[in-house]
Amino acid sequence: MNLPGDTKVGFKWDSNSNAYELVTDLDLWNFEIPVERFISKVTQMYAYQTIISKTQEDGYQIVEQKNKNDGSIELVLTKWEN
Numbered sequence: 564m565n566l567p568g569d570t571k572v573g574f575k576w577d578s579n580s581n582a583y584e585l586v587t588d589l590d591l592w593n594f595e596i597p598v599e600r601f602i603s604k605v606t607q608m609y610a611y612q613t614i615i616s617k618t619q620e621d622g623y624q625i626v627e628q629k630n631k632n633d634g635s636i637e638l639v640l641t642k643w644e645n
Contacts, residue, residue: 568593572601611636 570593573586585602592598615625618640627639 570594607634607636614638 569591571587571591574583575586576582577584585598585605587598589598594601596604621642623640623642625638626641627637629637631637
């Protein structure tokens with residue numbers, strides 16, 4: 564993943580922790596947000612995409628999406644049974 568300036572970011576799978584790890588050189592971090600906030604935002608968007616994908620597979624549709632002032636995302640889903 565490329566970011567502004569010389570900042571480069573990657574992710575690698577850690578089989579010991581069963582999670583992805585952020586790979587970057589913090590000395591070259593030239594992004595306007597702190598690395599912790601960046602990780603939080605990436606985690607949120609990953610969760611969002613996972614929820615959307617799984618719920619669509621299960622036949623749900625988004626009725627409403629609200630992006631809250633605190634940065635959270637509120638979803639209202641529905642599923643019509645035949």
